[in-house]
Amino acid sequence: xxxxxxxxxxxxxGWFEARLRLKPAVMxxxxxxxxAGAAGPKGWWYVFGSASMTLLFLQIATGIGLALVYVPSADxxxxxxxxxxxxxxxxxxxxxxxYWSGSGMVVMVVIHMTQVFLHGAxxxxxxxxxxxxxxxxxxxxxxxxxxQVLRWDADAYWGVGVGASMAGRVPVAGPGxxxxxxxxxTIGASTLSRFFALxxxxxxxxLITLVGGHLWLVLSRGISEPPVPGEPVDPKTxxxxxxxxxxxxxxxxxxxMTKDAFFSALVVLVVVTLAAVIGPKGPGxxxxxxxxxxxxxxxxxxxxxxxxxxxxxxxxxxxxxLAFPVVLVICLLLVPFVSNRGERAPSRRPVAVLIVxxxxxxxxxxxxxxxxxxxxxxxxxxxxxTIPTAIVKRATPLELQGAAAFQNKDCRxxxxxxxxxxxxGPDLSTxxxxxxxxxLIDQINNGTPGGGNMPAYGKHVRPAEMDAMVAFLMSxxxxxxxxxxxxxxxxxxxxx
Amino acid sequence: xxTQVLNRIPAFLIxxxxxxxxxxxxxxxxxxxTSGRPEAVTDFNVLYAAHCAGCxxxxxxxxxxxxLNDPLFLKIVPDTELVRVVTEGRAGTSMAAFDQKxxxxxxxxxxxxxxxxxxxxWGKPGGPTDVPGYxxxxxxxxxxxxxxxxxACASCHGDKGQGGKSGELRVGAINDPAFxxxxxxxxxxxxxxxxxxxxxxxxxxxxxxxxxxxxxLTAKDVADLTSLLNSWRSPAxx
Numbered sequence: 001x002x003x004x005x006x007x008x009x010x011x012x013x014g015w016f017e018a019r020l021r022l023k024p025a026v027m028x029x030x031x032x033x034x035x036a037g038a039a040g041p042k043g044w045w046y047v048f049g050s051a052s053m054t055l056l057f058l059q060i061a062t063g064i065g066l067a068l069v070y071v072p073s074a075d076x077x078x079x080x081x082x083x084x085x086x087x088x089x090x091x092x093x094x095x096x097x098x099y100w101s102g103s104g105m106v107v108m109v110v111i112h113m114t115q116v117f118l119h120g121a122x123x124x125x126x127x128x129x130x131x132x133x134x135x136x137x138x139x140x141x142x143x144x145x146x147x148q149v150l151r152w153d154a155d156a157y158w159g160v161g162v163g164a165s166m167a168g169r170v171p172v173a174g175p176g177x178x179x180x181x182x183x184x185x186t187i188g189a190s191t192l193s194r195f196f197a198l199x200x201x202x203x204x205x206x207l208i209t210l211v212g213g214h215l216w217l218v219l220s221r222g223i224s225e226p227p228v229p230g231e232p233v234d235p236k237t238x239x240x241x242x243x244x245x246x247x248x249x250x251x252x253x254x255x256x257m258t259k260d261a262f263f264s265a266l267v268v269l270v271v272v273t274l275a276a277v278i279g280p281k282g283p284g285x286x287x288x289x290x291x292x293x294x295x296x297x298x299x300x301x302x303x304x305x306x307x308x309x310x311x312x313x314x315x316x317x318x319x320x321x322l323a324f325p326v327v328l329v330i331c332l333l334l335v336p337f338v339s340n341r342g343e344r345a346p347s348r349r350p351v352a353v354l355i356v357x358x359x360x361x362x363x364x365x366x367x368x369x370x371x372x373x374x375x376x377x378x379x380x381x382x383x384x385x386t387i388p389t390a391i392v393k394r395a396t397p398l399e400l401q402g403a404a405a406f407q408n409k410d411c412r413x414x415x416x417x418x419x420x421x422x423x424x425g426p427d428l429s430t431x432x433x434x435x436x437x438x439x440l441i442d443q444i445n446n447g448t449p450g451g452g453n454m455p456a457y458g459k460h461v462r463p464a465e466m467d468a469m470v471a472f473l474m475s476x477x478x479x480x481x482x483x484x485x486x487x488x489x490x491x492x493x494x495x496x
Numbered sequence: 497x498x499t500q501v502l503n504r505i506p507a508f509l510i511x512x513x514x515x516x517x518x519x520x521x522x523x524x525x526x527x528x529x530t531s532g533r534p535e536a537v538t539d540f541n542v543l544y545a546a547h548c549a550g551c552x553x554x555x556x557x558x559x560x561x562x563x564l565n566d567p568l569f570l571k572i573v574p575d576t577e578l579v580r581v582v583t584e585g586r587a588g589t590s591m592a593a594f595d596q597k598x599x600x601x602x603x604x605x606x607x608x609x610x611x612x613x614x615x616x617x618w619g620k621p622g623g624p625t626d627v628p629g630y631x632x633x634x635x636x637x638x639x640x641x642x643x644x645x646x647x648a649c650a651s652c653h654g655d656k657g658q659g660g661k662s663g664e665l666r667v668g669a670i671n672d673p674a675f676x677x678x679x680x681x682x683x684x685x686x687x688x689x690x691x692x693x694x695x696x697x698x699x700x701x702x703x704x705x706x707x708x709x710x711x712x713l714t715a716k717d718v719a720d721l722t723s724l725l726n727s728w729r730s731p732a733x734x
Contacts (some may be wrong), residue, residue, distance in 0.1 A: 086527045096523055279523025286533060293534055383550040389558040393695065396659065396668020398675040403560030404590035405678065407550045464677035465590075471674075 030257070033249030035225035035242075039256050042226040045119065046256065047263035048112035049218075052140075053211065054264035055105040055271070059143075062098040063200070070150070072196035074189050074287075077152035081283045096275035102147060104271050106301050109140050114356055117335070120344030121224040124235040127336035129217040132210050134332045139207045141301060146199035148299045152192060154285035158296035160187055160195070166321045222246065227344035234341055293379065303370030304363050310375050311366075374423035381412040381421045388418045388429075395475060402472025405465045409457065417476075425454060432477040436484045440470045449493065535603045540613030543606055547594060556618055557694035561590065562683060567620035568699055569690045572630040578611040589680055624701050628689055628715040632682055632722070641724030644717050651705055652697075657728060662705050665696060673730040685722045688713065 017023060038046055069088055071080040084091035113133060116122055122130035145163070149156045164182050168174045175185070183190030225245055250256070285294050298306050312320045346353050378385075387403045395403060406412065414424040421427075435443065444466065445458035461469070474483050537543060545554075548564070556565025563569070583604075585593035594600035595607050602610070646655065652662040657671035669675065691699035698704040700713040713721070 082527075085525045092523075092525050274523075276521040276523050279521075279525055288533075291534065380546055381550070383547045384545060386549050386554050387551075387560050389553070392553075392558045392560055394666070395560070396666070397670050397679075398668055398672045400560040401590070401675050401678040404551050407560070408590040408592055412550065462677075464674040467674035468678055 029219060030253040031251040032219060032222075033246045034223055034252050034256055035245050036248050036250055037226040038223055039250035039254070043256050043259050044263075045115055045226065046223060047260050048108050048115055050260040051264045051267045052105055052108040052112055054268065055101050055108060056207070056211065058101045058268065058271070059098065059105060060204070062094050062101065063204075065094045066098055067200060072150070072192050074152065074192050077150070077192055078283055078287065081151065081153075085280060085283075092280050093275060095280035096278075097271065098147075099281045100271045100274045100278075101268075102144060103300065104267060106140055106144055108267065109137050113137060114360075118346045118349075118352060118356060119224065119227050120233070120339075120342075120346075120349065120352070121227075122336040122340075123233045123342070123344060124238055124336075124340045125221050126217070126224060127340055129214060129221065130336045131333055132214040132217060134329065136207065136210050136214060137332075138329065139203055139210065142203045143199065143207070144299060144301045146195045146203065148302075149195040150192070150199055151282050152287050153283035154287055154291065154294040155282070155296045155298070157187065157287035157289065158294065159298055160191060162298075169318050169322060224344075227346070229343070229345040229348050231344075232342045233344060295376070295379075297370070297373070300367065300371075304366035305370075307366035307368075307370030307373070310373065311369065372423070376422075377413040377424050378422040379413055382407050382410045385412055385417075385421045388420075391417070391476065395472070398468050399472045399475045402465075402468035402470070405461075405469050406472055409461065409465070409469070411469075414454075428473060428476055430477055430481075432474045432483050433481050434484055435473075436486070437470055437474060439484075440473050441466060444469065534601075535606065538606065538609050540609055540617060543602070543610050544613070547602065548610065551590065553694075556614075562686065563692065563694050564614055565618040566690055566693060567618065568623050568627065568693075569630075569686065570615050570619040571623055572627050572689065573686075574630065575611070575615070577631065578614060579608065582607045582611045586680055586682070589678055589683070624699070626712075628700065628713070628718045630686065630689070632685055633715070633719050636719035636721075636723030636726075638720070638723050638727045640716075641720035641722070641727075644713070644720055645724055647707060648710055648713060648717070649721070651707060657725070662696070670725065671728045673728075676725065676729045681722055681726055684725045685718060688718050688721050 037043075066084070069080060069084055069091065071077055081095070084095055086092070116130065116133065145159070149160050160182060164178050164187070167177045167181055170177055179185065181194060182188070183194045222242065225242070281299075285291060297303070308324075309317070309320055343349055387407070392400065392403070411428075412421045414422040416423055416427040416429075418429050419427060431440070443454065444461060445456060447454040447456035477483060544556075549559070551559050551561035552564045553559030557563045581591060583593065583595040583600075584598045585591045585600075592600065594602045594610070595604055596602060597604070600607075645653075645657070649657070652660055652667045653670055654660040654667075657669060659669040660667050687697065689700045691697040691702065693699070696704075698706065700718065703710055
């Protein structure tokens with residue numbers, strides 16, 4: 001049976017080959033030699049680029065599928081997503097695959113870049129390959145952002161709003177850029193069309209073109225050999241050395257391609273599993289600016305930026321929005337020019353390792369901050385987060401009234417009790433051990449001195465409410481601990 | 497060995513995809529019950545958790561505000577009063593207005609869902625009979641109230657409502673001017689009738705922690721006690 005199939009395949013294949021004559025063009029590409037080291041166990045370092053490309057193909061396939069149903073108009077996009085989610089057979093799975101494969105693509109591109117950076121593979125003669133790679137990273141992030149906008153929900157709406165406001169701060173050209181980006185001075189009917197065109201035509205066009213260029217460079221200059229400590233790159237001698245190395249090289253079609261295929265299959269399997277188990281993202285709340293309960297968050301690739309912007313001092317805002325990303329991209333583009341020679345092995349490049357460690361930690365911490373966003377008040381906490389029952393059980397009638405006033409005055413939106421509630425201000429579970437009665441009254445009445453974090457609530461609190469709330473707050477102490485007499489922390493002072 | 501594994505990957509992938517999409521994998525979204533606009537939410541539990549639980553407690557007990565999961569309270573409170581209080585709040589207290597017409601976050605329909613849902617969810621038939629009415633009644637005698645206080649309340653709350661102890665439990669003052677300023681006569685009357693079962697305060701007929709000669713409070717007793725508490729208010733809030 002197997003033999004018959006093989007015979008049929010050979011004869012059909014032969015028929016086409018006799019007419020197309022592809023072999024002379026394709027075989028040299030597939031069989032081009034790669035350094036012997038890259039074909040061995042170290043070859044596993046080289047699989048991330050092809051996995052990124054595999055996910056790009058998956059994105060194109062699922063994206064075309066979604067475009068058959070999705071309606072890129074402000075008034076129907078949300079409904080068409082709901083249609084995909086709940087009515088179109090497998091529509092939810094298509095959305096889910098597209099989301100998880102897109103997320104996977106960002107992950108793979110970042111891992112690929114990190115590997116190339118750590119192994120010094122961007123050094124002579126592969127500077128241009130690196131530059132194309134940086135541009136591909138930007139385009140991938142561009143796809144992630146515009147894709148988030150096409151998921152036309154509250155996150156998308158406010159995401160465009162934030163993006164446009166940032167663009168609007170560009171000196172002189174700002175309003176023009178906003179007009180171009182969202183099709184008018186405010187988010188409107190043509191905004192979604194603009195982002196649809198960006199996501200479906202413009203960015204993918206550039207992406208595919210640059211991937212072509214990137215691949216051409218990989219083929220023409222060859223992939224880098226695994227770094228060996230003590231064998232620095234010298235542009236004068238590198239080409240000859242590499243040429244010698246290729247003489248001992250192995251064809252790409254073989255071990256290397258098998259590794260690529262295996263890893264890509266594994267990545268796709270993970271994507272499929274995530275898509276099936278966790279499902280598609282959103283659409284979340286309606287994209288309606290009159291819904292004030294919206295709590296928009298960017299998708300995960302941008303949470304670090306969200307965290308950075310939120311934590312930056314107001315004076316630095318414009319710099320962090322406009323100059324910082326440009327500086328970051330210029331730094332990335334300059335990498336192969338700053339160091340295009342010398343050692344490639346990470347063990348001989350402590351600065352490179354340090355950059356990756358510090359950069360990775362910074363991104364992770366900022367992403368965590370963006371995810372938890374403790375600076376945002378939790379607007380529904382006052383009526384939704386309960387007072388811990390242990391506190392209620394031991395409270396006096398006055399303290400109970402104080403607790404009710406505490407909720408009613410929205411204190412809970414910024415202050416947590418037992419970790420539940422807003423996190424903009426400190427958790428007040430043990431405030432009775434820290435602040436005296438006078439200090440509590442002062443803090444509530446006048447807020448943080450010098451226009452600090454906490455507003456002054458004196459005008460919004462009646463004397464009886466103040467009495468009750470302060471009694472309640474003073475009662476917030478671990479059992480057996482006396483109330484604060486002299487504060488353990490100094491009274492807040494004005495910010496410098 | 498490796499080639500054998502590799503050869504099986506496509507088959508495994510296809511099988512997995514079919515399996516994943518064929519049955520109902522956990523990731524398959526279920527249609528939301530509402531269209532996503534907050535005013536379209538009409539589920540009592542969702543509305544209660546978002547708008548009431550913060551003060552009245554997760555299951556209607558053990559919040560700082562009066563418990564709503566209290567069958568005796570639900571037995572005597574008129575439906576119209578529930579709707580009215582959720583709609584416009586209770587002036588002078590921490591109970592906020594929840595109807596959009598009064599500056600609150602909810603539609604009239606949602607207020608109705610909440611007010612009516614309380615009895616459906618937590619109301620129970622049975623319980624004590626001859627319960628004094630919920631709403632405030634005119635009159636009430638402060639002196640009679642003081643006599644009744646000594647018999648029905650002082651054992652826990654102290655002679656003058658200054659607080660005391662009930663077993664291990666500390667009982668706070670109820671003659672505190674700030675407490676009284678934030679409590680309406682209506683809620684005081686309600687507590688005299690229903691007690692606070694979640695915090696161990698007996699209702700109008702329970703004998704827990706009360707002297708042997710205690711007898712069930714009558715409508716007049718309740719009115720007298722309310723007047724007594726009202727008389728403790730500082731002049732500005734009477």
